[in-house]
Amino acid sequence: MKKNKTIIKRLTAALLCGSLLALSLAGCGKSAAISSAAQSSAASHSADKVVITYVQSPLNVPTIVEKARSSFETAYKAKGVGMEYSNLTSGADQTAALASGKIQLLNNVGGASVIISAAGGADIKILSMYCRAPKAFMLFSKNAAVKSPADLKGKTIAGPKGTTLHEMLAAYLKTGGLTLKDVHFVSMSIPNARAALEGGSVDAALLAGPNAYNCQKKGFHMVTNGDGLITGTSVTATTQKFYNENKDLVNTFLQVQKGTLQYISKNYENSMKMTAKATDLDIGAVKEMYKLYDFDSTISDTDIASLQSTEAFLKEAGMISKSVDIKSLLLKR
Numbered sequence: 001m002k003k004n005k006t007i008i009k010r011l012t013a014a015l016l017c018g019s020l021l022a023l024s025l026a027g028c029g030k031s032a033a034i035s036s037a038a039q040s041s042a043a044s045h046s047a048d049k050v051v052i053t054y055v056q057s058p059l060n061v062p063t064i065v066e067k068a069r070s071s072f073e074t075a076y077k078a079k080g081v082g083m084e085y086s087n088l089t090s091g092a093d094q095t096a097a098l099a100s101g102k103i104q105l106l107n108n109v110g111g112a113s114v115i116i117s118a119a120g121g122a123d124i125k126i127l128s129m130y131c132r133a134p135k136a137f138m139l140f141s142k143n144a145a146v147k148s149p150a151d152l153k154g155k156t157i158a159g160p161k162g163t164t165l166h167e168m169l170a171a172y173l174k175t176g177g178l179t180l181k182d183v184h185f186v187s188m189s190i191p192n193a194r195a196a197l198e199g200g201s202v203d204a205a206l207l208a209g210p211n212a213y214n215c216q217k218k219g220f221h222m223v224t225n226g227d228g229l230i231t232g233t234s235v236t237a238t239t240q241k242f243y244n245e246n247k248d249l250v251n252t253f254l255q256v257q258k259g260t261l262q263y264i265s266k267n268y269e270n271s272m273k274m275t276a277k278a279t280d281l282d283i284g285a286v287k288e289m290y291k292l293y294d295f296d297s298t299i300s301d302t303d304i305a306s307l308q309s310t311e312a313f314l315k316e317a318g319m320i321s322k323s324v325d326i327k328s329l330l331l332k333r
Contacts, residue, residue, distance in 0.1 A: 055108045166185075190211050261297065
């Protein structure tokens with residue numbers, strides 16, 4: 001009897017040890033799974049910092065609101081990733097910085113700049129639309145008698161080359177059977193073009209945003225705007241390589257963009273105040289100009305057709321020699 005009790009005790013101890021060992025192994029397995037999941041999450045992006053362009057002009061309300069609310073900083077901080085803005089505003093400079101890796105995300109770049117970069121062989125992909133604003137792009141003259149393309153023949157016109165404004169000028173001249181060869185086009189920034197017009201060194205200037213608004217308020221003659229000539233599209237962009245290696249960071253960018261548009265819709269007055277403060281414009285002027293912009297981020301068939309028109313313009317103007325398939329510029333997800 002005593003011997004049987006001893007055997008029972010030994011069996012009980014063995015079973016207890018086995019149970020403890022099983023629990024221990026299960027615990028280790030669970031810890032390993034958690035550790036593996038954490039490592040997988042940490043490995044979902046390779047970058048520890050993202051640089052995003054900050055382009056305030058002509059009147060980029062979403063960008064202004066994002067900065068005022070620290071939207072990108074907050075979103076990337078939650079992922080343990082640093083974020084900073086780049087103040088490069090020239091499309092050519094932006095796409096060059098993207099190609100070199102100095103910038104990872106372009107938050108508003110002209111479609112023409114993207115096409116020119118792609119034609120040169122750069123890895124650049126469109127993420128979403130930023131805005132469309134044909135009426136925000138304008139051609140001004142001091143001479144109120146300039147009312148048709150024919151009136152511009154032989155005249156000196158200033159504005160940024162390879163941009164939506166440049167495309168608008170070409171489209172306007174075309175309605176009168178003219179081309180860019182029929183005018184003397186001088187490439188310069190929007191502020192410099194306005195100064196040249198006011199100073200009398202050019203006959204007409206291509207303007208947008210506050211510069212166009214202020215020029216109009218001063219009584220300058222608006223020859224035309226882009227309505228019916230262009231769609232005035234700008235986009236957001238990155239590289240396919242960066243997306244492939246940092247999908248969650250790119251998706252975070254798009255989530256912030258979408259969230260910002262929702263915020264503006266629900267907080268219109270506050271958004272207008274933020275914009276007025278950032279641009280030093282009267283809030284009434286901001287509200288008036290804001291009506292000219294469509295910031296829907298969805299890429300539509302109309303947007304693709306618009307970009308195809310821009311591609312044709314760039315080729316005709318001799319700014320690209322290689323054709324670019326616009327649909328191939330859309331990010332492959």
